[in-house]
Amino acid sequence: MTGQVLHGWWLTFLLKGPGESEGTEPDPDPDTNLMLRFTQGDQQAFDILFNKYTRTIINYAFKFVGDLGAAEDLAQEIFLKVYSGKNTYRAEAKFKTWLYKIATNACISELRKPRYRQTLQSIDAPVHRSESGESARRLEIADTEQNHPLKQLELKEMRKALKAAVDGLPENQRLAFILTKYQTLSYQEVAVVLNSSEPAVKSLIHRAKETLIAKLKPTSLNR
DSSP: OOHHHHHHHHHHHHHSOSSOOOSSOOOOOHHHHHHHHHHTTOHHHHHHHHHHHHHHHHHHHHHHHOOHHHHHHHHHHHHHHHHHTGGGOOTTSOHHHHHHHHHHHHHHHHHTSTTSOSSOOOSOSOOOOOTTSOOOOOOOOOGGGTTSOOOHHHHHHHHHHHHHHHHTSOHHHHHHHHHHHTSOOOHHHHHHHTTOOHHHHHHHHHHHHHHHHHHTSHHHHOO
16 A cells, blocks of 8 residues: 555545534434433433443543553443432533543543553554444544555554554643544534533644644655
């Protein structure tokens, strides 16, 4: 595969990822209703939310800590916070947004512990699609290139290059990029998670894209 083909894929991935649609009315959020039911004492509603999102949150936590066992422990801690904090939930926030805010804060706090380096782990690790239909997307080549005779070394270099580029972003740019590109949150949702505004999130992602595109140009992939 030539550097030009690789670069075309990078551009497609960086510029056309999920989580960036605007101008559409949000669908009714059944998870908000489930959370409201839980705040009123419906334990089954919490169980449904836990089963629906636990795999997604484990995958998200794994991107921070890079260890499956630690990610599972973090996910348990996150859902304990959801459970114990049920009386602080307000229906103005979608459940998914509220959950990611709790998860992001928990993961950042975990990374401040001495045993972790201040870096996100690989974003190309295997992930699973949750029952909610979300996925922390695994790196895949575009449909038009799936039949290209890629070598394992080339795939490894692609993933290594993207990991290094994303890991090198400033923290807020990195979080905004991962939340939109891999966790498929909207700008509005990311703004809530990061305690920011939509224009600020758009600016973070724009700067992240500029940096990543510059780092992933063909010359850097063919070294």
